[in-house]
Each structure stands twice: as structure tokens, then as C-alpha cells.
Amino acid sequence: MKHVRQFSIILFISLAGEVIHLLVPLPVPASIYGLILMLFGLKTKLIPLVAVEDVSNFLLEIMPMMFIPAAVGLLDSWGSLRPILIPFLVITLFSTVIVMIMTGKVTQFFIETDKKKKGTDHESNNR
Amino acid sequence: MNQTIGDFLFFGSVLSLVSYEMGIQLKKRFKLAIFNPLLISILIVMAFLSVFKIDYTVYNDSAKYISYLLTPATVCLAVPLYRQLNLLKKHSKAIIAGTLTGVLTTMCTVLLIALVFGLNHQEYVTFLPKSITTAIAMGISEEMKGFVTITVASIIVTGILGSIIAETVCRIFKITDPVAVGIAIGSASHAVGTTKAMEIGEIEGAMSSLAIATSGLCTVVFASIFANFL
Incomplete structure (x- = not known):
């Protein structure tokens, strides 16, 4: 019964996300509204963590497989892909790698400067 | 039979x-x-x-x-994010800076390569939303009159590529902080990369989920600006 209730809560939030998606004219998918709703629910303790945790862990664990059907769909878009295959591959490969490096480096830089600043603050307090 | x-x-x-x-x-x-x-x-x-x-x-x-089950699973990404909420608050400045860098880098590299290959406007806008989650990207591509099927194809290839290279790239470029690793993976390769980030660790996974939402929403704004550049 525990899992039934957890799954119901998660599906209910997904449904609420769909309703918001229908009402708000923005290109934001139902799942992102759902994510925000769930985070809000957890934060306000409206939804206790234990009320969704087990089923969430399960769904997150099997999440990678959910992309298989859509990815196999590449078979069907092969026709429209072929004329621009080379720019397609260059853009996809190059920009994915560069974006990962830049984003990681910049985030890490800010975290480290923050830490250093706090470190020196701490030292001056000790003096 | x-x-x-x-x-x-x-x-x-x-x-x-x-x-x-x-x-x-x-x-x-x-x-x-x-x-x-x-x-x-x-x-x-x-x-x-x-x-x-x-x-x-x-x-x-x-x-x-x-x-x-993809929508309910995406909703559940809120759970690890909630567990790491303190870390999110603590590093909010770094996370915002990282996400913006990610979105702008995507746009600039796409623009640059489009210029090199002499792509037309419609082909160019097709690739602008390539690093974000499919549902948001389809909306953007449609809005800007891109080829939606190709947008989806590039998103999927980006995601798979991102999850394959994530660990190697982070090791080579010494991105070691779990928050930075997560934001990098999520910004570059959306939900597919996030599943990899989850494997690496809870903090990485949570930050990567956060980046799906933030970089997706930022792309909505920046793609419409960058669309005017070619």
C-alpha cells in the first residue's frame, strides 16, 4: 500500500504539471512544472520526503532506459539528417565538449573563490 | 498464424x-x-x-x-535536489554563473560552426536548443521555425555523447568539485547526462537535475536573441 500511495502522489503531480502546461502559454514542458511543484511540496513539508522517496528512487534508477524508444527514433529521421550530416556531427560533438568544460570550470572557479574568501574571513576573525 | x-x-x-x-x-x-x-x-x-x-x-x-514514465521520473528529480537544497543555496552564485556560461557557450559555438559551414537561418536555429531537455527544445525549435526532427536528433546525440564523455572530460580538465561536475553535465547534456551524473554521485545528480531546469529556461530567452544573429 505504501508504494501505491507514493506512486499516486508522483502521478498526481505529473498531472498537475500537465494542467499548468495547458494553462500557461510558455514552451515549458509539464515535467518541469512538475519538478518545481514537487520541490515546492517537499520544501513546505506539504509532501514529506518519506511519502515519495522509495518510488522516486526506483523511477530515477530506471530512468536511462526511458530514453531508448525516443533514441531509436533516430532511425526515422535519418532521411532529413543526411544532407547536413557533417555540420550536424561537428556542432553536436564540438559544442557538447566545450560547454561541459566551460560550465564546469566557471562553476568551480566561483566555488573556489568563495571558499578562499570565507577562509580569509575566518583567519582575520581569529586574529 | x-x-x-x-x-x-x-x-x-x-x-x-x-x-x-x-x-x-x-x-x-x-x-x-x-x-x-x-x-x-x-x-x-x-x-x-x-x-x-x-x-x-x-x-x-x-x-x-x-x-x-519519463514525466513522473523527471518530477522525481526534485527529490535528490531537495536533499541537496542547502548546497544549492550555499553555491547559488557559482551555479547561476555556470549555467549562464553553459547556455551562452552553446549559442556561441552553434553560431560559430553555422558560420563556418554556411548554414542558412532555418538550419542554424534548429541547433540552438540542442543542449536542453527535449520538451522545451521542441517548443523553441517550432517557435523559431527550425527543423524539429533534426533538433530532437541532435538533442539525443548530445545526451548520449555527454554521458559517455562526462567522466573523462571532468578528469582531464580537473573539474573535481561535485557541484561543478553536476552543473557541467546537466548544462551540456540535459536529462540523459543527468542519469550519468546520478551514477557518479548524489550531489552531482542533484545539481545536474537543477541545471536541466535552469539552462532550459535560460535557453528560451537567449535562443530568441541569438536567432537574430544569422
Whole structure:
């Protein structure tokens, strides 16, 4: 019964996300509204963590497989892909790698400067 | 016997799950990043469908039940995010800076390569939303009159590529902070990369989920600006 209730809560939030998606004219998918709703629910303790945790862990664990059907769909878009295959591959490969490096480096830089600043603050307090 | 394989309700899901399991086993045996279970399973399913001449639509009719769980699973990304909420508050400045860098870098590299290859406007806008989650990206591509099928294809390839290279890239470029690793993976390769980030660790996974939402929303704004540049 525990899992039934957890799954119901998660599906209910997904449904609420769909309703918001229908009402708000923005290109934001139902799942992102759902994510925000769930985070809000957890934060306000409206939804206790234990009320969704087990089923969430399960769904997150099997999440990678959910992309298989859509990815196999590449078979069907092969026709429209072929004329621009080379720019397609260059853009996809190059920009994915560069974006990962830049984003990681910049985030890490800010975290480290923050830490250093706090470190020196701490030292001056000790003096 | 007029039955075809497409009449079986569980054919698509079983084929997908078994292929994924084979991917996991391969990964265990040859600990190489290229043996990514998702990539392996996609290739196995594609090969199976081609060899037995099964239409994608026939396969997808029975495999769509796994994709159906994608929305609830995305909703559940809020759970690790909630558990790491303190870390999010503590590093909010770094996270915002990182996300903005990610979105702008995507736009600039796409613009640059589009100029090099002499792509036209419609081809160019097709690639602008390539690093974000499919549902947001489809909306953007449609809005800007891009080729939506190609947008989706580039998103999927980006995601798989991101999850394959994530660990290697972070090691080579010494991105070691879990928050930075997560934001990098999520910004570069959306939900597919996030599943990899979850494997690496809870903080990485939570930050990567956060980046799906933030970089997706930032792309809505920046793509419409960058669309005017070519």
C-alpha cells in the first residue's frame, strides 16, 4: 500500500504539471512544472520526503532506459539528417565538449573563490 | 498464424530492457566509457529492427509505455535536489554563473560552426536548443521555425555523447568539485547526462537535475536573441 500511495502522489503531480502546461502559454514542458511543484511540496513539508522517496528512487534508477524508444527514433529521421550530416556531427560533438568544460570550470572557479574568501574571513576573525 | 511481432504488447519493452541489460553486462566486462549501456541498447534495438525489418512505429507502439514514465521520473528529480537544497543555496552564485556560461557557450559555438559551414537561418536555429531537455527544445525549435526532427536528433546525440564523455572530460580538465561536475553535465547534456551524473554521485545528480531546469529556461530567452544573429 505504501508504494501505491507514493506512486499516486508522483502521478498526481505529473498531472498537475500537465494542467499548468495547458494553462500557461510558455514552451515549458509539464515535467518541469512538475519538478518545481514537487520541490515546492517537499520544501513546505506539504509532501514529506518519506511519502515519495522509495518510488522516486526506483523511477530515477530506471530512468536511462526511458530514453531508448525516443533514441531509436533516430532511425526515422535519418532521411532529413543526411544532407547536413557533417555540420550536424561537428556542432553536436564540438559544442557538447566545450560547454561541459566551460560550465564546469566557471562553476568551480566561483566555488573556489568563495571558499578562499570565507577562509580569509575566518583567519582575520581569529586574529 | 497471421500474428506479427508488432501484435505483442510487451515486445518493445522487453527488447529495450534486455538490450539495456546487455549494455550493463558489456560495461561491467570492458570498463570503457564507450560501452555506455544506453548507447549499446540503442544500437542493439536498431540492429534488431533492421535485421527483422520491423518498422520503428511498430516497435514504438509497444515500447512507448517505458517513455510514458519519463514525466513522473523527471518530477522525481526534485527529490535528490531537495536533499541537496542547502548546497544549492550555499553555491547559488557559482551555479547561476555556470549555467549562464553553459547556455551562452552553446549559442556561441552553434553560431560559430553555422558560420563556418554556411548554414542558412532555418538550419542554424534548429541547433540552438540542442543542449536542453527535449520538451522545451521542441517548443523553441517550432517557435523559431527550425527543423524539429533534426533538433530532437541532435538533442539525443548530445545526451548520449555527454554521458559517455562526462567522466573523462571532468578528469582531464580537473573539474573535481561535485557541484561543478553536476552543473557541467546537466548544462551540456540535459536529462540523459543527468542519469550519468546520478551514477557518479548524489550531489552531482542533484545539481545536474537543477541545471536541466535552469539552462532550459535560460535557453528560451537567449535562443530568441541569438536567432537574430544569422
